Amino acid sequence: MRKRVDRTMTAGGVSGMLRWGALSAAVLVFSTAVLPPVSAEAQEQRYYQRRSLLDLFLGRRYIDEAPQAPGQYAPQRAVPPRKKKAPPKAAVSAPRPAPVIAPEEKVVQKLDNAQKIMVVGDFLAGGLGSGMDAAFKDSPGILIETHSNVASGLVRDDYYDWPTQLTKFLDEAKPAMVVVMLGANDRQQMVTDAGKEKFRTDAWYAEYQRRVLAFGKAVTSRKIPLLWVGLPAFDSPAMMADAVQMNQVYRKQVESIGGEFVDIWDGFVSESGDFIVTGSDINGQQVRLRAADGINMTEAGRRKIAFYVEKPARRILGTQASPDLVRLDNSSAPALDLSANPADHTDPIALSDPNLDGGTALLGGAALPVSTTKSPRDKLVQDGEMAKPPAGRVDDYSRPVAKSAAEVSVK
Structure with missing residues (x-):
């Protein structure tokens, strides 16, 4: 029973296709017979474009638009032109600071007698x-x-x-x-x-x-x-x-x-x-x-x-x-006249001269100077005598001498 149904469905499908082909042929004949013929001038001013599978059976579909060159498709719907955007304004930036130029290194000129x-x-x-x-x-x-x-x-x-x-x-x-x-x-x-x-x-x-x-x-x-x-x-x-x-x-x-x-x-x-x-x-x-x-x-x-x-x-x-060495020539030296009193002239002494501070003699090597008078220390230690303090010092305990009435009245 099932096999019979399948055969029936198959036969029905084939018959349906035949009926659809006959219908399409009839429509084509009808459209050819009923529709009025199109003149050659109108055909030149009209063009066609295939749209779907139905157009293949019904023929070419005409569109009342401007003709195109042979071999080209009909133009699509015109797209409105886009508005051109104005170019963005250049951002105003702060002026760049001037580059810092390192100062040129000073070259020290060497002396002729270096x-x-x-x-x-x-x-x-x-x-x-x-x-x-x-x-x-x-x-x-x-x-x-x-x-x-x-x-x-x-x-x-x-x-x-x-x-x-x-x-x-x-x-x-x-x-x-x-x-x-x-x-x-x-x-x-x-x-x-x-x-x-x-x-x-x-x-x-x-x-x-x-x-x-x-x-x-x-x-x-x-x-x-x-x-x-x-x-x-x-x-x-x-x-x-x-x-x-x-x-x-x-x-x-x-x-x-x-x-x-x-x-x-x-x-x-x-x-x-x-x-x-x-x-x-x-x-x-x-x-x-x-x-x-x-x-x-x-x-x-x-x-x-x-x-x-x-x-x-x-x-x-x-x-x-020394980096602080300065050369002096005769043009910058002061004019000194030592002929008048040669005794006033003193030879220059270098700061590194050891004789400047007695560096050539050991401590205690020279004899100590001898004094004919006793120092305040000797008087105190040897004789027990203490020098009187100057008037007004903190250790001055002497009382001022009272002035007489005559001296006061004179003032």
């Missing part, structure tokens, strides 16, 4: 030279001359012969002071007359002491002040231990020939003696002092080494290293 400080050594000495330039930039009486070789030292004289080069620099520059910073590259094997010596052996240290002493004597033998700057701490524990032992060699040998050892160790370690990367600069501010390799110095670190050298250098060179 004394020269010569810095020699390895890569650390090169940084020390730049720090010394900054330290003495305001001192017109000091010039800094740096001679450094990055990979040099006192061990590899076949690579760079420092004793020979130092003599050459001293003859050319004629410095007033020599600052040496060497040794950071000397932790290696040394070739001596007896053969090759490994680092840290007794023979190695014996030869190294001899070379340090000879290098220092090349300076002090010319009566030139010598400052030998010690090695700083390093990031490697082995390098730190070697630097401590080498600094002892520098101090002992340099001080034995009249030089001065400048110890910078405490400026680059913590309170517990450990290596530090960041520490206090010359102004007490926390800055980075060492490079990432734990060996080289930053600009602040180089200036800090120069800070340690600056103190003894100014002390040795005296007023010539």
Whole structure:
């Protein structure tokens, strides 16, 4: 029974489709026969557009609008143009302040007779030279001359012969002071007359002491002040231990020939003696002092080494290293006529002259002055006599003398 219904429904569906097709054909014939024909002129002024599936069966649908070019669709409904918005008014901003221009740094002109400080050594000495330039930039009486070789030292004289080069620099520059910073590259094997010596052996240290002493004597033998700057701490524990032992060699040998050892160790370690990367600069501010390799110095670190050298250098060179040094020529000097009374002329005395305050004599070395009269202390202690206090003082217990009637009447 169910299968029969399905067949009936199927047959009905097919018959329905046939009836719909016949109806559509009839409508098409009716519309062709009934509707009046359209003239060619009207067809040119009218155009068509397919709208739906029904239009496919009923034919083309005409719209009374302006014709379009062949191959184009009818225009859609016109959209009213949008009103153009007025451009936004520019926001009125406050005038920007004029950029602050840093004042140009005043360059101090060096004197013609300025004394020269010569810095020699390895890569650390090169940084020390730049720090010394900054330290003495305001001192017109000091010039800094740096001679450094990055990979040099006192061990590899076949690579760079420092004793020979130092003599050459001293003859050319004629410095007033020599600052040496060497040794950071000397932790290696040394070739001596007896053969090759490994680092840290007794023979190695014996030869190294001899070379340090000879290098220092090349300076002090010319009566030139010598400052030998010690090695700083390093990031490697082995390098730190070697630097401590080498600094002892520098101090002992340099001080034995009249030089001065400048110890910078405490400026680059913590309170517990450990290596530090960041520490206090010359102004007490926390800055980075060492490079990432734990060996080289930053600009602040180089200036800090120069800070340690600056103190003894100014002390040795005296007023010539002072930033307040003023040169007086004959044009600005006052005219003094000392021919009339030469006895009134007194030679100028420097403030640092030790004879100004008797600094050449020890306390008690000279005989005390002898007085012929007894002092008030001697009278009190020896004779028991006390000097009368001046009238009106708090310890003056004497009564004023009463005036007579005649004296009062006269007044």
